[in-house]
Amino acid sequence: MLKTEKKVAEKLIEKLNNKTAVIGVVGLGYVGLPLAVEKAKAGYNVIGFDIQKSKVDEVNQGINYIGDVVDEELKELVVNKNIRATTDYSLIKEVDTVAICVPTPLDIYKQPNTSYVESSAAEISSYLHEGMLVVLESTTYPGTTEELLKPILEERGMKCGEDFFLAYSPERVDPGNKQFKTKNTPKVVGGVTENCTRVAASLYSNVLESDVHEVSSPSVAEMEKILENTFRNINIGLANEMAILCNKMGIDVWEVIDAAATKPYGFMPFYPGPGLGGHCIPIDPWYLTWKAREYNYHTKLIETAGEINNEMPQYVLSRIMEILNKEGKALNGSKILVLGVAYKKDIDDYRESPVLPILEKLEVAGANWTVVDPHIKEYRYRNNMETPMEKVTLEMLRNADLVLIATDHSNFDYEEIIVNSKVIFDTRNTVRSTNLNKNYYKL
Template sequence: MNNFEKLVDKIEKREAVIAVVGLGYVGLPLAVEKAKAGYKVIGFDVQPSRVEQVNMGINYIGDVVDQDLADMVEKGRLVATTDYARMAEVDAAAICVPTPLDIYQQPDTSYVESSAKEIAKYAHEGMLVVLESTTYPGTTEEIVKPVLEAKGLVTGETVFVAYSPERVDPGNKQFKTKNTPKVVGGITPNCTKVASALYRNVLEGDVFEVSSPAIAEMEKIFENTFRHINIALANEMAILCEKMGIDVWEVIDAAKTKPYGSWRFTQVQDLEVTVSRSIHSI
């Protein structure tokens, strides 16, 4: 079997060792779900306190069930470390690190870059690397791919690289990591197939394959932009209705009766500032 066939076989048999880089609100839920699906998972984080908590089975993320984490640690299916040398044991790695904006409102990819470089030090043939961090279109091919190929690996043949945007909505009681549909775009068709095979073995949500990482990266930007625009719209409508003495909730309830092209808005309180969240009308 070639590298592609061997890796898919390992994934299907749940013999693949999985890495999750970054054990925050995206990475830890993903690591727990992969462990629950039967894989051995190694979580990597630069914060020793997080690593210590995970290895003690202590949860610090609201969307993770305390007992799930404790069980996976106790069974030896999930372990955390700060030592990237353990990446040599890994067959598939997911990068789930922050991508904040800098002082110029430009994306700061330094965490992605450092993670990719650390993975590349121990990368080997027959390995999958998936970027999940929200970022600009082109990041996967401009940052992740080159450092892996600098090791002499060939994308789509000896190493498989893809982008699959995280879709975590902290506090959402209906949609969690497990049941939220996943978008996957690989640099080559085989990259997409390998990444999709892993997600399908872990998650209950559908896996939607796209033709490239750039499509998946832009899709994530579209999602976030859509949400932010609707937050702004809901806020402006609430302010206008208040000034006109109109009940904004009655307006919203009336608008949601339209069976197409209409969205429902709800509000949550945060530090005495009303923040509106758009959710699809079911």
């Protein structure tokens, strides 16, 4: 270990421990803003960076736009000048550490789009100074930190591990989770060098209440995050396939899963649904599928699970048609009341929501639909911004030929929905009863 590296590392660790370090966060979305808030709450001076002026303005006014951030906490932090936001990336020269929390979407060919990460790294490189820690938190393929970020950051002559520190620490945000938030979710950290890991671990240890788990390299940390979400993707795919088969066999898949879940070992319950949504599970496994091609390996299980999950919106449409046929109605011209457009329960996030392709398929089939979601102010549909209805009314329920429970928000009045609907198709097993005296169907 170089003496200079150790000296620079110890100096930064001291600043982190005594809370004199200035912390930067690039990207103030679902990951970045909660992280910036936690760092400010821990006693650091935090600067948030974002290219969207609207977000920057809202943060500086103490206006919260992320469900997992407490409104009053953000306002207090802004008033006390613990946190501020800017579009001016030259202020990176003032920070001691910077976390990159920008999107890593897939393109139309399901290949990683790393342009946001690359542009962020280029901006940071312009203002990189000795002793700075850079941490990538965006989910990506194994090798990104060392193969993509490190060369960009070293372009101006500074050496990773000697002049600055670089690590990967995957975000583990679960929107809407009432038990685990950014503050208390264990953190995985992998640095390019031993001291890179040590410095990054020191930062998170001073911010979070959770354990910090150190791994041997950024690639291990990157692969770990992919494994987490691939595990969920595959098991949800299995649950969805079981749901399709159980329906054909006249078996209640939800009862089957509940029964299997009584086993105290060797089984973890996963549940079917109308498809996958969110910023991680539908996307992350494809990063690995793409990277695997470099090693001449075909990820058969991952791709099969992806195909099953991607076909669920079409399966939902098929079931709707089947149910309406039983009621003597055609889908064309029918009125469908869709409850929920968020990708999961009790959140204001509709990214990759499976409800969106369901709406498109209903429209193509000639159905007329109305969306109700008390958590979503507006959503993008076919390149237009749509505003869902905020509340379910008796008139909506009684006029609908079929009510589709697409997202099981807690503040829907399910008793009222059951009593006043002609036909219900529940994709979330919201009404846990087998003795309903009406036309109630489950996925």
